[in-house]
Amino acid sequence: MTEATANTQDVILDIKNLKVNFYTYEGVVKALDGIDLSIYKGESFGLVGETGCGKSVTVRSVMRLIEEPGKIVEGEIFYKGNDVLKLKEKEIRKLRGAKMTMIFQDPMTFLNPVIQIGEQVSEMFLIHQKIQKDILDNKKKLSKYLKEKVVEIFDLVKLPDAAELFKRYPHELSGGMRQRVLIAMSIAADPDIIIADEATTALDVTIQAQILNLLNKLKKDLGRTLIFVTHNLGIVAEMCDRVAVLYGGQIAEVAETKALFVDPIHPYTQGLLRSIPLLHKPKDLLDSIDGVVPNLVNPPSGCRFHPRCPLKEDICAQERPKLVKVLPEHWVHCHVKQREYEGKV
Numbered sequence: 234m235t236e237a238t239a240n241t242q243d244v245i246l247d248i249k250n251l252k253v254n255f256y257t258y259e260g261v262v263k264a265l266d267g268i269d270l271s272i273y274k275g276e277s278f279g280l281v282g283e284t285g286c287g288k289s290v291t292v293r294s295v296m297r298l299i300e301e302p303g304k305i306v307e308g309e310i311f312y313k314g315n316d317v318l319k320l321k322e323k324e325i326r327k328l329r330g331a332k333m334t335m336i337f338q339d340p341m342t343f344l345n346p347v348i349q350i351g352e353q354v355s356e357m358f359l360i361h362q363k364i365q366k367d368i369l370d371n372k373k374k375l376s377k378y379l380k381e382k383v384v385e386i387f388d389l390v391k392l393p394d395a396a397e398l399f400k401r402y403p404h405e406l407s408g409g410m411r412q413r414v415l416i417a418m419s420i421a422a423d424p425d426i427i428i429a430d431e432a433t434t435a436l437d438v439t440i441q442a443q444i445l446n447l448l449n450k451l452k453k454d455l456g457r458t459l460i461f462v463t464h465n466l467g468i469v470a471e472m473c474d475r476v477a478v479l480y481g482g483q484i485a486e487v488a489e490t491k492a493l494f495v496d497p498i499h500p501y502t503q504g505l506l507r508s509i510p511l512l513h514k515p516k517d518l519l520d521s522i523d524g525v526v527p528n529l530v531n532p533p534s535g536c537r538f539h540p541r542c543p544l545k546e547d548i549c550a551q552e553r554p555k556l557v558k559v560l561p562e563h564w565v566h567c568h569v570k571q572r573e574y575e576g577k578v
């Protein structure tokens with residue numbers, strides 16, 4: 234067990250020492266440098282950080298969706314105790330729909346433009362849910378059953394006129410409605426984990442709030458585990474039980490959301506939060522800290538934050554810190570803070 238998993242909670246997803254490279258003409262991009270993360274069953278977990286820090290690569294690794302020129306070069310990802318990285322392609326395909334689903338920014342990538350949306354959601358239901366044999370064997374019964382189920386799910390995700398909507402095609406819907414259809418497909422697949430990767434970024438603020446509330450309701454009512462990937466701290470503050478801050482392919486800090494916002498420990502998180510005047514105002518991370526995001530072809534040695542860090546010491550450039558538990562439910566990746574908090578838990 235990594236230190237981040239040493240707790241009594243039920244860990245559903247356990248990422249250990251995950252390293253991912255991209256082999257490009259410019260050189261090897263060391264996108265993830267030993268990510269350790271444990272996600273608890275039934276929580277909503279936020280993954281935040283500046284653009285390019287490795288959020289999407291982390292969650293895509295969990296789904297085994299890293300494509301050429303990318304490669305997972307080291308690490309383990311346990312889902313309920315099984316290493317996802319060791320599963321056969323057939324097994325991982327099953328896991329992807331049935332146990333974990335991902336909602337992306339652009340729903341059109343996943344919706345088939347020439348199939349009615351009701352049918353697309355039915356298909357997910359049919360593939361992933363157990364249906365009684367007498368219904369399965371009777372075409373008419375099955376069609377009626379699926380329609381009822383899909384309309385139920387459309388109601389759940391607050392898609393209006395569910396019965397009428399069944400026959401619509403994706404291009405006939407607004408962006409917000411398409412995003413709801415995607416969430417409906419996720420529910421139809423009945424997964425344990427729903428990953429939303431900047432899923433609401435392109436939507437206007439009101440629709441964004443509605444979708445986020447909907448996802449939170451799924452967590453509360455259906456006990457799903459949610460992973461929110463976002464560069465928006467406002468979303469994290471409002472939506473997430475716990476949060477991990479990523480910097481340059483390394484985890485800087487993991488904590489309960491309130492603790493992170495009220496009492497951040499890692500120098501990067503501290504800088505990030507200091508630069509936000511009003512926490513309830515959603516704010517991009519992009520322009521919050523002096524200096525630039527590290528070049529991941531030649532990343533800074535040791536702690537990748539050291540060129541920008543006000544607390545930097547010699548050791549910071551020499552050795553990569555460990556992600557260490559410094560307080561209950563609070564882990565930090567920092568030599569100086571590790572020493573400062575030594576013995577406090």
Ligand SMILES: Nc1ncnc2c1ncn2[C@@H]1O[C@H](COP(=O)(O)OP(=O)(O)O)[C@@H](O)[C@H]1O
Nearest residue numbers: 255262264283284285286287288289290291529
């Ligand atoms: N297809 C790719 N080819 C080369 N490099 C990539 C590719 N995808 C991601 N990367 C690298 O991985 C890093 C992390 O990317 P990503 O996880 O998408 O960032 P974000 O935190 O914005 O989601 C990027 O800085 C980029 O250098």
Ligand code: SF4
Nearest residue numbers: 536539542549567568
């Ligand atoms: S390890 Fe060193 S450089 Fe990195 S955050 Fe801590 S003090 Fe700063």
Ligand SMILES: [Mg+2]
Nearest residue numbers: 288289290431
């Ligand atoms: Mg991303």
